[in-house]
Amino acid sequence: MTHFNLRNVKLRSGEEYVDEVEIELEPLTLGGQRYLPVPEKVAAELRITKATTGSLFQLAFHTRLHGPCFRCLTDTVLDLDIAAREYQATNPDEDEELRSPYVEDNRLDLSSWARDAVALALPDKILCRADCAGLCPTCGKNLNEEPHEHEEKAVDPRWEGLERLREQL
Numbered sequence: 001m002t003h004f005n006l007r008n009v010k011l012r013s014g015e016e017y018v019d020e021v022e023i024e025l026e027p028l029t030l031g032g033q034r035y036l037p038v039p040e041k042v043a044a045e046l047r048i049t050k051a052t053t054g055s056l057f058q059l060a061f062h063t064r065l066h067g068p069c070f071r072c073l074t075d076t077v078l079d080l081d082i083a084a085r086e087y088q089a090t091n092p093d094e095d096e097e098l099r100s101p102y103v104e105d106n107r108l109d110l111s112s113w114a115r116d117a118v119a120l121a122l123p124d125k126i127l128c129r130a131d132c133a134g135l136c137p138t139c140g141k142n143l144n145e146e147p148h149e150h151e152e153k154a155v156d157p158r159w160e161g162l163e164r165l166r167e168q169l
Helices: 110-121 157-168
Strands: 003-005 016-024 028-030 033-037 041-050 054-068 075-089 107-109
Touching (some): 003 110, 016 110, 028 110, 041 110, 054 110, 075 110
Antiparallel strands (some): 003 107, 033 054, 041 054
């Protein structure tokens, strides 16, 4: 886990602090599949801007995830450019929207923030290529490597009445 001690940064309103930090990224589990960041530690730019009402935190880095394709399960590589922002009010009181979940006891949890930012930047489905055909639902073969079709099985005669209705629609 990578943390940044905010007590080391003394800023007045309107001032900005910029530094390059190394963040340790954790593996991400999505849809029951595990995606590994390569490399595990990435260089990131941390920017802290002090405002009159609080602090704005910005984090920017590039990461590469390795894991299975959602459709065909082949190894897939996904490159992501991450740009995340968080705001922490000076006196947030009871308002949760003014409090960052990554700031606690003047420490900024960079690893958790980076993990959540990566999760939000992921596409709906991680695919090996945009036109991935997936796996055959009948035999399980990869349709990208062996495109094929299976002959339709004869319909059970008990369902013929429903088949006629479907054809009418």
